Amino acid sequence: MVPSNMSHRQTHNLLLISKLLSLRDTASPLTLLLDSLEQPATPLVKEYIRRARLSNVHVTLIAFETLKPLEGVDAFISGRRKSPSEILKDVAAAYQPDSSNTPNRRRLILIDSINPLLRSTRLDKNFHLSTFLSSFIIPSGSPTAKIDSSLVITFHLDVPGRPAQSPYAPDPLTVLTYLATTVIKLHSFSHILAQKAARDRSLVPPVFGLAEEQDGVLLGRLDKPIGKDSAEGGVVLEMEYRRKSGRGVLEWYLLPPASRYPPTQVKEVVTLLDDHPLYRPPEEVGGGDEEEPESTFELRLTERQRREREGVVLPYFDAQQGDGPGEGGRILYDMGEEDDFDEEEDEI
């Protein structure tokens, strides 16, 4: 591994996630969060809201699942029993951009779960997901206006979809992943660690929750099964960012639990998953190449011992000098200062 390569990746990708989560320069107009019961997207959504508040972004939450508005949300729009066009109208009404001189506030539109909308039996045939989503981002009045809204959509992977209405229509998830400029899939850190531990031993990685297919199990996650203060809280983000050029950036990040940092912290809290000590333990300094058995005895040599051992002329070197039969092969030994001369032993 080239260290400079690693540190380059570190800086670059950390800057990228910071830009994405803070909605800087509308780096990603459409972000798709793929979550499951095992790791809900709530911590990440809260992190989005926290950062939006820090940078004075107007937050709109379109709620299909949430009953009460989350803290920090400027406009709360219940999507219950509403048609897509009604939702669009409400969202547009929630924030009126100032036409005066001040630059508009940037806008974050969150959809807490798109599944109920996609499953609704009342959707008419004229509903097109791509049109619906793009009308959030591009204001209908002036197509040339600068885009300053970001859309973050949560999709539950474990809720089965509606059977396709037309055999040729793509699955809604396919459409969403195709449209999204950033796709973030969420994993639970403890599950990632358990799966890594299994892979390191060439075992089949364990599955959790619904994937266990056990009768009566919806949710496999237990908060803190072993110790109360395990450092395994946190959300692993598997991110795919599509650049304008079409190239993708893939990276795994770790978002620590919200209790670990103050809500006003500006410094980046997300780290690379590879940098986490539990995921990739730091290698031992200097002892990487040679594995030596551990015991209570000190079996390794000190630097000085190694130098002196290299200085010893072994008997067969002496024998090669060819001084004739009987000669050579002697043990040549220089007394060191710590050697204790013993008459009886050395008289032979």
Place this chain on the structure above:
Amino acid sequence: MPSQPALPHLLAPYVSSPPQSSLTIVSSVLGATSNWLVLRFLYAALGNPSASNSGYDISGLENGKKKKVVLVSFLRGWEFWRSEAKRLGLDLARLTEKRRFAFVDGLSDLFSSSSTPSQSPLSSHQYPGAGAVPRTTLPIRPQPTPARLRQPVPLSTGSNGIASQTARESGPITKLHFSGSGVAALDALEKEIAAVINELVDTKLGDDRGESEIILVVDQSDLLLAATGASKGIGATEMGDWIMGLQQAAYATIATISADSPLIHNASAFAHEAPPPLETEHAAFAVGLAHRAEIIMQLRNLETGAARDVSGVLRVSKGSAWGQREIATAEESWEEKEVLYFVQRDGGVNVFGRGE
């Protein structure tokens, strides 16, 4: 009376005070039903720890607020809940008179066209003769309970004399009636249940003063989904919206749902064949509810097979919505846990950890 406390102490923190405007999901399978747990929720809200008969005045008073319960049941009738609660020392009929409890019957007349959907007292003339008897005998406890046969509770007799006697005891109970199709039909049901809730809130009867917390228990509403389905224009989204509407009317909501493997896993992404619509809708409803719940209590069979002294496993987890709450107060803090339980013949329940 059961020998052990009606509310096992391991269970108490999870059932006694559901947080405000929360949704608690109790999932069950065929071999591990949720009736006992629903009764524990009722007991935690309505029960009187000191005495069973001498007034309910001190019970359910927490923070000066009275707890009241509305039970909407789609799989069990009034007789079942009344007799089961009696085994715990809860007199539901008397609590109904005291305006602490209301029962909404979603079983008896849900799809019968003769009865009116309005509130009507349960009396003998409402039963269309023998047709009512199979309905009231449907809900039999799944656990083998020979003790029940010795009890004087006339569950299976169903004669007219008994029914009218019940009417005197119970007072008005609401019977749901499904008519029409689609969202309009669900809205009508929601309105009826909301009317019952509102009646409990601002009742002038009884010894009611000050604020009250209404806890809504919706038992096995997946029956409604299974019985109507796409032909009536009702799917998982509509059902989820329906529960959400009910949530808005109550202080806290508890919903039970079936989580048997065929209902959940046939429609999962791991299945290869195209799943039938019932399974798809049920799985979407159940998983969608779990995504919205604060607390998820899962009941299942023991993995190692049937045992004489264990009825099943209860796992309590935090649902997706738990993370939306701000920093939990001291009374709301609880740990996720997995315990075993045993339902005894007398209806008492033992809850214990593995190996205890």
